[in-house]
Amino acid sequence: MRTFLQALSLLFFSTLFVFATYKLPNWLPADIYLRLDPLLGLNAIFAAREIIGRALWALVTIGATVVIGRFFCAYVCPMGVSIDFLDLLFFRKKKRQGLKLEVSLRKVKYFLLIIFITAAIAGLSLAFLMDPMALLTRFYTFFIYPVVITIINLIFDLFRPLFQALGLVTLSHLHYPQPVFYMSAITFIIFGGIIALNRLVPRFWCRYLCPLGAFLSLFAPLGIFKRRVNQDCNECMKCQKSCPMGAIPEDPRGTHLPECIQCRTCVKVCPQNAITFPTSLSLGGEYSKIDFSRRGFIYSLAGGIGVGFLATQTPFTLRQSKFQLIRPPGAIPETEFLRTCIRCGECMKSCLTNTLQPCLWESGFAGLWTPKMDLRLAPCDQNCNVCGKVCPTQAIRSVTLDEKTHAKVGTAILRKEMCLVWAQNKLCLICDEICPYNAIVFRPVEGYRRPFVIASKCNGCGFCEQRCPVKGESAIVVVPDGEIRLKEGSYVKEANKLQLEFKPDPGDDKYILEESGFKIEEKKNTEGKGLPVEKPQPKKPKGFL
Amino acid sequence: VDQHYKKITRRKFLKTAAAGMALGFVSSPSFLVAKEEYDLAVISGEPVAATKKALEAIGGISRFVKKGQQVVLKPNMSFARTPDFSATTHPLVVVTVAQACMEAGAQQVLVIDHTLHRAELCLERTGIPEACKNIPGVHVLALQDRKFYREIKIPQGKVLERVEVIKDVLDSPVWINIPVAKSHSATGVSMGMKGLMGLIWDRESFHSKININQGIADLGTVLKPHLTILDATRALTSGGPGGPGEVKKPNLIIAGVDPIAVDSYGVSVVPWYGQNFKGRQVEHLLISHQRGLGKIDIDQLKIFKEKV
Numbered sequence: 082m083r084t085f086l087q088a089l090s091l092l093f094f095s096t097l098f099v100f101a102t103y104k105l106p107n108w109l110p111a112d113i114y115l116r117l118d119p120l121l122g123l124n125a126i127f128a129a130r131e132i133i134g135r136a137l138w139a140l141v142t143i144g145a146t147v148v149i150g151r152f153f154c155a156y157v158c159p160m161g162v163s164i165d166f167l168d169l170l171f172f173r174k175k176k177r178q179g180l181k182l183e184v185s186l187r188k189v190k191y192f193l194l195i196i197f198i199t200a201a202i203a204g205l206s207l208a209f210l211m212d213p214m215a216l217l218t219r220f221y222t223f224f225i226y227p228v229v230i231t232i233i234n235l236i237f238d239l240f241r242p243l244f245q246a247l248g249l250v251t252l253s254h255l256h257y258p259q260p261v262f263y264m265s266a267i268t269f270i271i272f273g274g275i276i277a278l279n280r281l282v283p284r285f286w287c288r289y290l291c292p293l294g295a296f297l298s299l300f301a302p303l304g305i306f307k308r309r310v311n312q313d314c315n316e317c318m319k320c321q322k323s324c325p326m327g328a329i330p331e332d333p334r335g336t337h338l339p340e341c342i343q344c345r346t347c348v349k350v351c352p353q354n355a356i357t358f359p360t361s362l363s364l365g366g367e368y369s370k371i372d373f374s375r376r377g378f379i380y381s382l383a384g385g386i387g388v389g390f391l392a393t394q395t396p397f398t399l400r401q402s403k404f405q406l407i408r409p410p411g412a413i414p415e416t417e418f419l420r421t422c423i424r425c426g427e428c429m430k431s432c433l434t435n436t437l438q439p440c441l442w443e444s445g446f447a448g449l450w451t452p453k454m455d456l457r458l459a460p461c462d463q464n465c466n467v468c469g470k471v472c473p474t475q476a477i478r479s480v481t482l483d484e485k486t487h488a489k490v491g492t493a494i495l496r497k498e499m500c501l502v503w504a505q506n507k508l509c510l511i512c513d514e515i516c517p518y519n520a521i522v523f524r525p526v527e528g529y530r531r532p533f534v535i536a537s538k539c540n541g542c543g544f545c546e547q548r549c550p551v552k553g554e555s556a557i558v559v560v561p562d563g564e565i566r567l568k569e570g571s572y573v574k575e576a577n578k579l580q581l582e583f584k585p586d587p588g589d590d591k592y593i594l595e596e597s598g599f600k601i602e603e604k605k606n607t608e609g610k611g612l613p614v615e616k617p618q619p620k621k622p623k624g625f626l
Numbered sequence: 627v628d629q630h631y632k633k634i635t636r637r638k639f640l641k642t643a644a645a646g647m648a649l650g651f652v653s654s655p656s657f658l659v660a661k662e663e664y665d666l667a668v669i670s671g672e673p674v675a676a677t678k679k680a681l682e683a684i685g686g687i688s689r690f691v692k693k694g695q696q697v698v699l700k701p702n703m704s705f706a707r708t709p710d711f712s713a714t715t716h717p718l719v720v721v722t723v724a725q726a727c728m729e730a731g732a733q734q735v736l737v738i739d740h741t742l743h744r745a746e747l748c749l750e751r752t753g754i755p756e757a758c759k760n761i762p763g764v765h766v767l768a769l770q771d772r773k774f775y776r777e778i779k780i781p782q783g784k785v786l787e788r789v790e791v792i793k794d795v796l797d798s799p800v801w802i803n804i805p806v807a808k809s810h811s812a813t814g815v816s817m818g819m820k821g822l823m824g825l826i827w828d829r830e831s832f833h834s835k836i837n838i839n840q841g842i843a844d845l846g847t848v849l850k851p852h853l854t855i856l857d858a859t860r861a862l863t864s865g866g867p868g869g870p871g872e873v874k875k876p877n878l879i880i881a882g883v884d885p886i887a888v889d890s891y892g893v894s895v896v897p898w899y900g901q902n903f904k905g906r907q908v909e910h911l912l913i914s915h916q917r918g919l920g921k922i923d924i925d926q927l928k929i930f931k932e933k934v
Contacts, residue, residue: 103746238773250734250765254774254794258745434744464706464747501834509833510811514868515742523811550834584870 083155083344087162094159098221101471103433103462112427114159115214115473117142120197120293121423124208125474127201128420133474143300150304151297154287154326155342160213164286165325168279180282183327187288187340188374190295192381197292199385205392205447209424211292216272219450222426223268223439227260234259261458262429264439264450283325288340298339305360306343308336313355320347320356397446406444407454407541407559409437410461410488411469411478414566422476424450428468434459436543437468452477454490456543456559461490463517463542480572486583487572491541492563493520493534499556502532512545512557518583521545521557536563540583636663665927666882666891671934673718673859673879680855680881681726683930690852691800693731698794698801699723700851702808702821703739703754703768704867706747711869712862714748715806717757719857719879723804724764736794737766739824742868745770769794775827782917783844785836790827791849803851803885807858807876807892809866812838814908815898816867817889818854819846839910846885846919854888856880861896886911886920887927894924 094114101111112135115121122136146153154161180186197208209215237255244253278285287294314334321329324347328340348356391397409428412418429437429452436459437452444451452468454461463486469479480488493512497503502510506529513521513532520538523530534557541559549555565575576583667683669676681687691697701715709716724735737758741748745768749755755766769775775790795801803818810816812833822845823829832838858878865871876895882888890905897903905911905922915922 248734250736251767254765254767254769256771256773258770433747462706462744462747464751507834508812508838511830511833513811517868517870519865519870548830550830 086156087165090157091159091162091166094217095221098218098226098430101427101431101467103431103465103467105431105467105470107470111431112425112471112473113138115218115423115425115427118212118214118293119143120194120208120212120296121215121425121473123296124197124201124206124212125421125423125476127198128204128206129417129474130420133421135473135475142297146297146300147303148305149343150306151294151301151339151342152304152306153297153342154291154294155344158213158293160217160291161284161287163217164276164279164284167276168283171276172279172283175280177280177282187327188377189289190291192377192384193290194292194295195378195381196385196388199382200389200392203386203389203393204420205389206420206422206424207388207392208292209422209450211290212423213286213291213293215423215425216275218430219268219424219426219439220272222430223262223265224272226430227262227265230257230259233257258435260435262438264441267441282327287342288326301341302338304343305362306358307338307361307363308341308343308347309357309359309361310334311355311357313353314351315353317352319350319352323347323350392446405561406440406448407456407491407543407561408564408566409452409454409468409477410485410490410540411466411480411572412452412490412566413476413478413568417568418476418566419444419447419451421474422451423474425473426450426452427471427473428452428477431467431471433462433465433467436461454543454559456541456546457555458547460543460547461541478567484572486540487565487576487581488567489540489563489565489572489576489581489583491559491561492536493539493541493543493545493557493559494562495532495534496556496558499551499554500532501551501556502530509550511548511550515544515548517542517544537579537581538583539563540581663928664882664930665884665887665921666880666924666929668891668929668931669879669881669934670877670932671879672877673716673857674722675934676859676877676879677719677722677855678726679932679934680879681723683932684853684881684883686730687723687726688730690802691727691730691732694733695731695800696794696798697727697732697735698798699727699735699737699804700739700795700801700821700825701737701754701804701857702806702816702824703737703748703752703766704742704824705869706743706751707869708751709753710860710873712806712808712860712871712873713867713869714752715754715804715857716859717753719855719859720754720804721757721761721764723802723855724758725761727802728761728763732763732800735761735764736798737764738792738794739768740792740826740829741768741770741824767794772827778848780844780848782847785840786844789845789848792825795825795849800852803854805854805856806860806862807856807895808862808869809864809871809898811866813842813910814903815889815893817856817892818851818885819843819889819910819914820867822846822849825849839913842910843914843917843919846914847917851885852883854882854885856888856892858892858895863896864899884920886915886922887924890915890922891924891927891929 097111105111116135116138119139119142122139125133125136200207234257241253275286316333318333321333326340326342328337436454438455439450440448440453466482466485469477501507518538520535521532523532543559545557546555546559549557565572667680669680701720703714705713707713727735749768758764758766769792774793776793776796777788777790779788780786803821805818805821808816810820813820819842832841858876858880861874861876862869863872863874874896878895880888880891889911893903893905893908911922
């Protein structure tokens with residue numbers, strides 16, 4: 082029963098993950114697991130110092146825990162499911178002695194919880210490091226997702242001759258674009274480490290480290306289902322040895338209520354059938370206390386504030402004036418963004434073009450795993466606004482397509498010394514060709530046609546940067562200058578106020594191309610539009626003679 | 627007997643055509659057998675009707691497509707734009723040709739392009755897969771991986787020695803080019819000849835390394851469509867190739883075997899960037915013509931014109 086519910090939960094989590102992509106229906110909250118996570122919610126609310134609507138879903142989890150107990154860890158948590166299933170796979174037959182440090186290790190998760198909450202209060206979003214939902218979503222995004230695509234494509238390649246022989250046209254031409262992420266290896270090592278720790282003791286992570294578990298355990302003793310052992314118990318200690326959470330003390334009749342996740346393993350193994358989980362409103366006496374020293378509490382408070390302070394200093398956070406990353410369209414102002422983003426990676430998973438990439442140290446410690454746009458890798462598609470839709474804390478705002486178009490992320494600048502046209506007089510115009518807003522125009526300069534960027538028409542989508550044929554770095558790059566970052570309110574209005582226009586309009590292009598696209602008779606060329614007469618064009622004009 | 631039969635009908639046809647001209651655009655089923663009589667069919671009308679008529683006037687699709695053959699159609703669906711932008715071929719033109727191919731007994735029809743924008747968006751926005759979805763045997767594919775391409779040599783290449791081309795095009799006995807009429811900021815216009823760049827893997831070098839006009843002509847020496855159907859129902863006369871730009875409505879379908887003739891006529895149907903041009907003034911067309919790939923002077927062509 083429990084295994085079934087766990088499998089169902091993991092399946093649901095995975096399905097939502099698959100759906101988190103372009104064309105995500107508006108009614109489908111693909112980020113629901115992340116919203117339900119009270120630790121991420123608290124972290125974002127404290128760090129951002131405001132109530133975040135989507136984070137209020139976490140009240141459901143808190144409420145259920147208060148009523149039922151710490152069932153979440155045993156039945157719902159997809160990280161717990163992964164740990165349990167992989168445990169079965171790798172360590173089922175291994176003999177594992179309990180750890181001598183059990184009691185002190187168990188406290189670690191509370192220290193971590195306090196550190197994370199304090200750091201959040203100090204203005205640093207840190208819970209993402211160890212929150213199970215964020216961790217697992219990241220692992221799915223940066224590792225599982227690209228690996229699965231690779232495998233699917235390999236399978237297609239393997240069967241392609243067969244498909245061709247059978248005349249299955251669509252199948253024989255199927256190929257999924259391979260997603261690429263910068264931090265796959267790091268993410269994998271962290272997840273692998275969590276699983277490897279199970280070698281020492283089952284659910285090592287959940288017992289000792291998980292700060293979400295620590296948070297839920299605060300309410301767990303209030304739950305109505307409590308383990309009870311009747312007089313048939315012969316103290317065989319089987320339950321104590323098999324408890325995956327180490328929630329059964331030396332006296333097997335007792336239960337550490339904060340640790341008990343109600344998995345009922347003990348019920349199954351008890352040879353006397355002496356264990357039941359009846360409803361009870363009592364508060365379990367000595368075992369419902371959280372073993373936690375005052376000193377440890379003070380230390381971790383100090384630790385949290387310390388980390389929070391340090392992280393806002395260089396080199397852990399780059400100085401305000403040096404923000405140089407292109408953030409996704411709709412990302413709230415940088416300081417708030419860093420505080421609100423929980424680094425789950427959902428936006429990067431959902432990104433249609435794969436331009437959203439995780440940061441390592443580009444914006445310091447405070448910016449680990451935050452999304453940035455790598456526009457040389459891929460542009461931001463102008464028909465897609467999914468990154469905001471899936472953001473569980475709305476660090477990237479969920480806005481309409483029109484609003485998103487006006488959420489300018491930066492401005493393209495031409496690096497003339499690298500540009501094929503400026504530096505080498507070549508007939509290149511790819512940036513102009515691909516620009517969706519005609520923000521790039523050609524103008525005559527001393528007899529040569531040269532590309533220019535019209536900043537007021539550029540919203541930083543990056544098609545030009547990505548397509549620029551110059552090898553290595555692009556000759557046209559999007560810089561954050563001119564970005565519109567709003568915490569609330571309309572991007573359209575803001576853009577209008579700034580007299581920006583991202584509209585399909587041939588505008589300037591029309592005039593420019595009169596000289597460029599076609600060959601125009603000599604006299605027109607000299608008469609028209611103030612083209613310099615003294616310096617003849619070095620080559621025939623583009624396309625036409 | 628065959629000869630005899632043909633002769634008579636041809637004469638009959640000529641008479642009818644003359645009468646038709648005099649009366650002003652009268653259609654007659656005898657056009658069906660007007661094989662190879664015309665270099666170009668220029669039909670004015672709604673996309674479906676005009677396309678059908680153009681196919682008929684150029685000799686019927688069965689002139690090109692034989693029973694059991696695989697046919698490749700190459701529309702322009704390179705941009706994630708809806709048909710009204712005129713950056714892509716009208717879905718109704720594509721589906722009409724695809725339907726005709728299937729009716730002529732084609733084994734299957736592959737509608738193929740190497741898109742410039744993200745493939746799934748191009749397919750969604752251009753409306754071409756949507757239009758074709760109900761015709762069994764027609765498959766719309768955007769081939770975005772190198773494994774679908776094969777390198778071939780260009781013996782007469784001036785700037786290109788070899789090029790990687792979509793395998794299905796190389797392996798199909800018939801392929802039909804269905805470009806849209808639009809302006810192009812590098813090549814003046816982008817029609818059938820420029821559309822050849824949608825069949826190859828590496829296009830960036832055309833802009834950065836080699837002379838694009840010579841490059842297109844090089845492609846023309848190895849990639850020869852059996853038929854070109856230019857969708858000039860709309861024409862993007864500025865802001866091309868991706869748009870947005872000025873969209874005019876010539877309401878024309880121009881079909882012909884000679885790819886240069888079709889493009890050259892296409893140049894003449896609307897002013898580009900506000901000016902009238904001839905095919906000769908388009909550098910890549912002129913070069914292609916000079917290299918013997920087709921006729922460029924439209925006043926020397928036999929053109930069948932009709933309004934439907």
